[in-house]
Amino acid sequence: MIIHVENPIVEVHDLTVSYNSKPVLWNVDFTLPVGQMIGIIGPNGAGKSTLLKSLMDLVPTSSGFIKLFNDDLDKVRHKISYVPQRESVDWDFPASVMDVALMGRYKPKNIFGRFTKEDKEIAADCLKRVNMLDYANRQISQLSGGQQQRAFLARALAQQADLYLMDEPFAGVDAATEKSIVDLFLSMKKEGKTILVVHHDLQSAIDYFNWVLLINTRLVASGPVKEVFTTELLQETYGGQLTLLSKIGDLIKEKQFPMREQ
Template sequence: MNPVEVQNLTVAYQKKPVLKNVSFTVPEGKLIGIIGPNGAGKSTLIKAVLGMIPKATGEVRVYDKLYRAKDRVVGYVPQRGSVDWDFPTNALDVVLMGRYGHIGWFKRPGKKDKELALNCLEKVGMQEYATRQISQLSGGQQQRVFLARALAQDAKIYFMDEPFVGVDAATERAIIELLNELKQQGKTVLVVHHDLQTVKDYFDHVILLNISVIAEGPTEDTFTLKNLHQTYGGTLAFLEKGDILVGQK
């Protein structure tokens, strides 16, 4: 059974398709990059798969069962810019929100939940900020807290929407180390990613998307100049060093 199968997924806003007949199958225990230009529907794809926005057509199966939004097997890290960071809560409480799928929304987190949450904060280098209000954290620190919340969910599959955007180099290194640790544990991680220069270093498998899936498969076979030209069209500008893409407008 594959972790995620998407079949003929279409999403439309005001009758205009923003995703059209998207189909792909995700292999287990891999880091998967969702790659494409601005407006390609990358974030929309994640939200549609997770049932956060309505689908016009198509279905999503998780381990061969129709996906339900409350399924604890899936974790989600949203774009940092989509979160209200002025909400009056601290880092530990944000991470504990990742436990509600296990304990229920009407039960208070127990001692074991708090210990697990603190351990997740420690894994992302944020334990000393556990009681800090999230509005007082830097962008990179906020992203680390949201990654800790995802870890606390203890999911088998993770969807992450541009986790590297707006973070410093140290945080980016910490995030990719964490993603590789999840992979080593047999987890499957899908990441919306925009930096073409790091795709080959970060991901085992890629989905090249521009409203429809242009290509998908192992990175070494799929992340090619031919497929990138089809995905990005005239917006692509690059210098060639073998098959390495160096820059993009």
């Protein structure tokens, strides 16, 4: 069940992505509404993070196209903020929490520009919003998992984007931090922001999101959470009904076939 929307903020057409020639996303096709809190749900290895990365052109796609704000990514980058998985960086890097938040104020066009007083104020405000202002001068290697995640969120807030792509923001954070992050997302939604979150806990997904993408290599469903969270669709996402598809995927890798004829 894939529900399409008018004037989507994200539009994905026939997207196929492969790693080492094994397809991890297969013919994915959906549209997403503006101003919602959207969850990307699916089992491990279903291609959730890959989907987020392909939206930001971080992985090569085999086929299909993507439109954001009905435009090409390069024209709307300043309206999008991407928050990678916390483990994707080395936290033993010599930088303070403030340094990380300030990275959100970085403008690629302004090559030689220094951070202005305004940049620093915005970064400090964002740290305050995630309750990290007291830690502004702390070295990032001394942070707990939840604090690292909040430092990343402060950086994202500092970008002042309209669309936020979050890769597993709740992974490895404590319950109190998870609650505060959810509250933050809700207040961002109130400001009209669209938040796309990779998440793997079904239980909390019902409470957190009002629109959900169910994926397991292929897109199982896309729609309002109440319509999508049916036993049937969830079983289809998490159950073992995709054996044929995964068999063919393995075969493609084995024979080194291209995903599309050139």
